[in-house]
Amino acid sequence: MEPKSVSSPVGRAQVSELAHDLLRALRGLIEPRHYRVPLLALVYLRSNAPEKWKELRSSAGQHDRDGITAALQRVNTTLHWLPNHYGIPGSETLEALVEFARELDQEFPVDRSAANVPALSELFDYLVETLFAYNHDGVEYYTPWSVARTMIRIIRPSSAEKVHDPCCGVGNLLIETSRFHRERDCSVPAPQLSARALTEESLIVASMRAEFEGAAVEIGAEPxxxxxxxxxxxxxxxxxxxxxxFGKNIQFDTSHKNDTRWRYGTPMGGDPSFAWLQHAVDKLVPGGRAAVLMGEQAGFSGGANGRIRAAMLNDGVVEAVITLPRGLFHATGISVSVWILRKRTAGESTRDEVLLIDASEMGRLVERNRRELSHEEIERIANAYRDFRTGKNTAEEGFLRAVPLEEIQERDHLLTPRGYLTGASEETDPVTIVREVRQSDARMLEVDEHARHEDSVVEYALSDSGLRSDSGLRSENLPIESGWGEITLGEVCEALAGPSGQLRKLEYHSEGVALVAPKNIHNNRIIDEGMNHIAPEQITGKLERYRLADGDVLCVRTGSPGRPALVDPSHGGALFGTACIRLRPDTSLVTGQFLTYWLGTPQAREWISRNSSSGTIPSLNARALRALPVRLPPLWVQREIGRVFGTLDDKIAAHDNVVRATAELRESLGSMLGNGMFSTSDGSD
Incomplete structure (x- = not known):
């Protein structure tokens, strides 16, 4: 490759081409996480330590593996923050890195070191972006430049202020702070920059970047x-x-209840979002301010997070929340928001408004799936915040609004900007969607707990009745108990078919006296879903005899003849329709519960099927049903049978509710997904 002229900073396209050429030997050999630190160290060495670079290149030129390794280890000693184990791994990788060093030497000759520095700096930045931002295992280290610029221009660190990043990744936020200072006025003292790095890799790369940038950053000696x-x-x-x-399960201690950082509440063990937010507040001087990037779910999550969010809002430390566009990050489509926090000074009153900005529609596509905020868009966001701080009228339909704290409190302390801005339809209003999700989730948890209770009741009933032993349900042939008699249904109850034409003249209403039809008979019970009603004044004369009473049994007459339901107290006084037959038991001989379950036995169902009319729609008349054979036990046995079968029905109903509640939650979560509000716990796509 012929050397290029590098006497002035090269363009991004030229840097991109050069980087891809240099990386060619390493691509596909091993994963970037295994070579990106030593590779970046080579670029750093070429720029910042020419003598060490000559020593390394001499060994590489002689193809001396041991010499190369020894030279790199001496480099590690010089660069005290580059650990020895970040020397060269494996022979194939060694050869690829040596080739990288050769090409780097061709592109940036040692005798032109001063002229090389700007281009090497740009190359270093481009390699950091390529090796971290575009890889899922590195994306949490990398803050896209347009996001970093937005945060800095909102906060506007000033001369000599102490600026700190508690989890600096590869250092973009601090580098951008340094650049912001140089753009404004280099004649005044720069902000005092410091940081902490979560991992050794982060510490190494952020330290090299700070030196490349010429920024004085106190970053610590270890992660x-x-x-x-x-x-x-x-x-x-x-x-x-x-x-x-925020999307990673970072370890932190929630056991110390007196930890002053958790003044608003102990964070959830599996979600560090509100640990980071509270840590940021804790590190501020009175009057200090913070810009923290959070996943959008921090604005609407419930439980402990919701309580902490409410406490922070009520204390006035949340000054603004800005929703950014999706697609700003290189390797993930995660939706994020910038939280602006401010610690009040002594005696300062709590602000009664929070600035909410929805910038989710901003940005332009710069790659197939990635967006960037333009300079004009960044300034628009930053200016809106400054206007809010200076007390100017802050409202722009669909974009921003200063929302009274009282309104946020009424909405369960949700901080999803779109839901508070005019023009957001109720159908896509994030506040409405989140409230529905919470209600659905609470409903599911409630019915799930009830179902577990019914499970235990069934287990007890089966064991208590003697039907279940320690080894399971009894499977041996059980003798027919004495005292059981053979009768017909008509001997123990009255059977009445529903009114035949009188209901056609009546109007149905949403309220009034319930009219039970076959569609309302399900799993031995009457269900209210889809129930029609009749005005009370319309029920006169003969219609009164078609009312239901507690303990009656209602069964279907046409379509699916014989399907029964026990009438409970809540449906006493309701009417039954034409397609039903009411059975009113003689309670001195039989219980309604027993009759309900007898009608559901295979013997009864088979008899009803044989004795129903065989037209297009099967039907059963009351006269035929009265002849149904019934094997009748004593009343105390009937009650015991009713108790056992009743627990089974309760369990079925409970699990039906679980199914419905789970489906409702799925639908609510689907609304979140459709509105781009869904985020996984690890922050990936």
Missing amino acids: ENVLLRDSRAFESFDVILSNPP
Whole structure:
């Protein structure tokens, strides 16, 4: 490859072409996470340590594997933050990195070191983006530049302020802060930058980037999970900037109830979102401000997160929430929001408004699935925040609004901007959708608990009745108990078919006296879904005899003859329709529960099928049904049978409710998905 002229910064297209050429030998050899740190170290070495680079290239030119390894280890010693185990792994990777070093030497000759620096810096930045942002295992380290610029221009760190990133990734937020300062005025002292890195890889890359940028950043000598142990626990800052890995299950300690960071509530163990937000507030000086990137679900999640969000809002530390467009991140379509937090000074009153901005429609496509915010869009967002801070009228339909805290409290402290802005239809209103999801979830949990209770009741009833032993249901032939008699249905109850034409003249209403039809008979019960009603004043004369009473048995007459339901107290006084037969038992001889379950036996169903008319629609008349044979036990046995079978019906009904509630929750979650609000716990697609 012929050397290119690099006397001035190269364009992005040229850098891209060069980077792809340099990476050619490594592509497909191993995963980027196994070579990206030593590869970036080579670029850093070429730019920042020419003498060490000559030593390395001399060994590489002689194809001396041991010499190359030794040279790299000496480099590691020089770059004190580059651990020895980030030397060269494996022979194939060694050869590929040596080839990378050769091509790098051709592109950037040592005798032109000063001229090479700008181009090497741009190359380094491009490689960081390529090796981290486009890989799922590195995306949590990388904050896209347009997102970083938006956060910095909202917060606007000023001269000599202490700016801290508690989980700095590859350092984009601090690098952008340094650039923001240089753009404004290099004659005044720069902000004091510091950071902590969650992983060793993050520490190494962020340190190299800071040196490339010429930014003084105190980043610590070793990686640190500040949620577990904060080496700067007693230090406060004017500005906190952070894009923490909110979607990852980061370990943190929730056992210390006196941890001052959890002043708004102990965070959920499996979700660090509100641990990061509370940590940011805790690190601020009075009057300090923070910009923290969060997954959109932080604005509507319930449970402990919802309680913490409410407490933060009520204390006035949440100043603004800005929803950003989807697709800003390279390797994931996750939807994110910027939370602007501010710690009040002593005696300062709580602000009674929160600025909500919906920028989800902003951005332009720069790649097939990736968007970027333009400079004009970033300034529009930042200016809206500054107007809010200075007390200017802040409202723009569909884009932003200063929402009274009282209104947010009425909406369960939800912080989803779109739902508060005019023009958002109720169908796609995130606040409405989230409320429906919560209600559906609560309903499902409630009916699921009830179903578990009914499961235990069934187990007890089967065991208590002697039908179940320790080894399961009894399977041996059980003798017919003494005292059982053979009778017909008409001997123990009255059978009455529904009115034949009188109901046709009546009007149905949504309220009034219930009219039970076959569609309302399900699993031995009367269900209210789809029930018609008749005005009470319309029920006169002969219609009164067609009312139901508690303990009656109602069975279907046409279509599916014999399907029964026991009338419970809530349906006493209802009317039954033409296609039903009411059985009113003589309670001195038989219970309605027993009759219901007898009608459901295979013997009874088979008899009813044989004795129903065989027309296009099978039907059964009351006279025929009265002849149904019944094997009748003593009343105490009937009650015991009713108890056991009743628990089974209760269990069936409970699990039907679970199915319906689960389907309802699925539908509600589908609305979230359709509106782009669904996010997985690990923050991936």
